[in-house]
Amino acid sequence: MAASTGVVPHDRLTEYLDLVKGEFEALQAECIVIKGQRDEFEKQIQLQIQEIALIRQSLYELESQHAKIRNE
Numbered sequence: 413m414a415a416s417t418g419v420v421p422h423d424r425l426t427e428y429l430d431l432v433k434g435e436f437e438a439l440q441a442e443c444i445v446i447k448g449q450r451d452e453f454e455k456q457i458q459l460q461i462q463e464i465a466l467i468r469q470s471l472y473e474l475e476s477q478h479a480k481i482r483n484e
Contacts, residue, residue: 420428
C-alpha cells in the first residue's frame with residue numbers, strides 16, 4: 413500500500429538519508445584535501461615568484477655593472 417501512495421517506508425528513508433550523509437561526508441573530506449593542495453600550490457607559486465624577482469634583480473644589477481665596465 414505504501415508504494416501506491418508514494419510514501420517511503422521509514423527503514424528505506426533512513427537508508428537513503430544514510431547514503432546522502434555518507435556522500436556528503438566523502439565530498440567534505442575530498443574538499444578538505446583539495447583545499448590543502450590548493451594552499452600548497454599557492455605557497456609554491458609565491459616562492460617561485462619571489463625567486464624570479466631575485467633573479468630579475470640580479471640580472472638588472474649585472475646589466476648595470478656590465479654597462480659601467482663597457483663605458484670605462
